[in-house]
Amino acid sequence: MITKSIPNMFTLGNLFIGMIAIMLTQSGKYSLAAIMVIVAMLLDGLDGRAARALGCQSEFGKELDSLSDVISFGIAPAMIMYSISFHSVPTALAWIVTAIFPMCGALRLARFNVKPGIPGYFVGLPIPAAGSVLATLSLFHKEISAPYFIVAMLLLSYLMVSSVRYPNFKKIGLPRKAIWIAPWIVIAAIIIAVKFPEELSKLIFIPLVIYALYGVKQNIERFFKRKNHSSEDIYRSKNS
Template sequence: MFNKITRAVPNLFTMGNLLCGVLSITSNMSGFMEVASVLIFISAFFDLLDGRVARSLKVNSEFGVQLDSLADIVSFGVAPALIFHSLASPSILTSLAFILFPIMGALRLARFNVKPTIGYFSGLPIPAAGLPLAGMGFFLYSNAWITLILAFLMVSPIRVKKL
């Protein structure tokens, strides 16, 4: 019984990440941009802890890896893109940035799940791309060029050292 509970603990942190991402989206839909942005930062806290807890308890699982990626695409892909879209002036560039940001995030996560790296990430991790958008959203600022640059950095071949 204790072993089953121990194996579930990291996934509870992942679910906290996902819950904050969903709450960010609903806060955005209700017009509370600052709250939506803060919830993405809280998601990052949960995302940081889930993997560390799993490793410290020695309960890493493929299920946990996949669940983490699904939570990350919501919390750091879709939610920040929606904040950006809600604040940006309508244009083709804005639409392109809004569409490409979560798509590139999903591609980056899929690439990592298929071919994990040790000691570094290939491309900008999706939390590192989503948090700047959340920060801009907190200050009610949006910029399509920054959003596009972050999107393309996620699928770039650059190496980013793991924390």
């Protein structure tokens, strides 16, 4: 019974860290809030792997994971961006853009839960990746002006509900024995994150952005390949 509850403990840990991120945002500790979103992403990656390793996947765990993700990767990052970067933006616009992000995240999760995916791929940018990009991006508020943040936030929102394919790393499993080590890894990650919040957040931002852009690049290449094949088929039919 305890073993079967381990994946849900990771999921609840994800939700707990997401709530901590929101409260840190309200306290003005934006760097720490952003790194908490990254820690939540680590926990989010562990719950599914733990469930598969223990053979205790369930619809309950799937729904709990989605509800937690809306908080940790939808609301928390949006609140960080709103609080740190939208001071110069008209209030109505700031509210709308901030609300759109978690709404698109919720749509992305609902689609993931009810529609069969493509083997080896996610359809649309996963909300943990989108939320982590947004949270870490907000820390560049001194270098980037608010209009660029709005464009980035809307682009990430669109990518979540788009049909752009992103590599799925779920095949990278977690050995059953490693499950008992995972909590210590999380604790170590939190300690390091608290010690170097801003530096670590900005460092993690780079691979996250590469992942987000990689899906767009691959989608564009597939589009032109289909277009070239269509052109070749038309040419052949005309000359046959």
